[in-house]
Amino acid sequence: MFFQPWALIAIPTVFIAALMYSRWSSKWGRVASFGISVLGLAGVLLLEFPGAGGFDSPVLPVAFLIIGSNGWLATLLPYAAESYPLRVRGRATGWVASCSKFGGLIAQFLSLLGVVPVLWVAALAIMVPTLLAMALIAYFGDESRGRDLREVDAIPAG
Numbered sequence: 001m002f003f004q005p006w007a008l009i010a011i012p013t014v015f016i017a018a019l020m021y022s023r024w025s026s027k028w029g030r031v032a033s034f035g036i037s038v039l040g041l042a043g044v045l046l047l048e049f050p051g052a053g054g055f056d057s058p059v060l061p062v063a064f065l066i067i068g069s070n071g072w073l074a075t076l077l078p079y080a081a082e083s084y085p086l087r088v089r090g091r092a093t094g095w096v097a098s099c100s101k102f103g104g105l106i107a108q109f110l111s112l113l114g115v116v117p118v119l120w121v122a123a124l125a126i127m128v129p130t131l132l133a134m135a136l137i138a139y140f141g142d143e144s145r146g147r148d149l150r151e152v153d154a155i156p157a158g
Contacts, residue, residue: 045127
């Protein structure tokens with residue numbers, strides 16, 4: 001049986017992400033989660049290049065990846081639901097959920113075909129859109145904590 005006990009950090013991460021989202025900031029909690037993911041991806045890159053001052057063990061970079069990805073996945077649907085007006089909220093949140101699941105299916109399909117790139121290329125390919133998402137949420141994302149969702153409905157369609 002293959003069991004990594006350090007992977008159990010994913011369980012409390014969801015609770016911590018939900019607490020940050022509800023008590024601190026919905027927007028900046030998401031940005032922080034993306035940042036932790038980027039730190040993990042950078043650590044994975046350093047694993048591949050030991051001469052660059054990388055890590056000897058993958059535990060810390062993988063832990064950052066687990067914490068960061070679980071944090072932003074745990075808050076993805078609530079943030080989506082709070083960002084769309086009522087007239088499209090269900091459909092839009094459904095699209096967000098299905099697209100997030102579809103990405104995982106594509107990754108599994110590519111691995112079955114054996115076309116997954118080497119680790120450092122995959123980490124870099126993931127890091128670029130993760131940094132972009134983090135920057136876009138930081139710049140354009142709305143703070144939904146403490147906001148009445150009827151305010152979102154008041155935004156004109158178009």
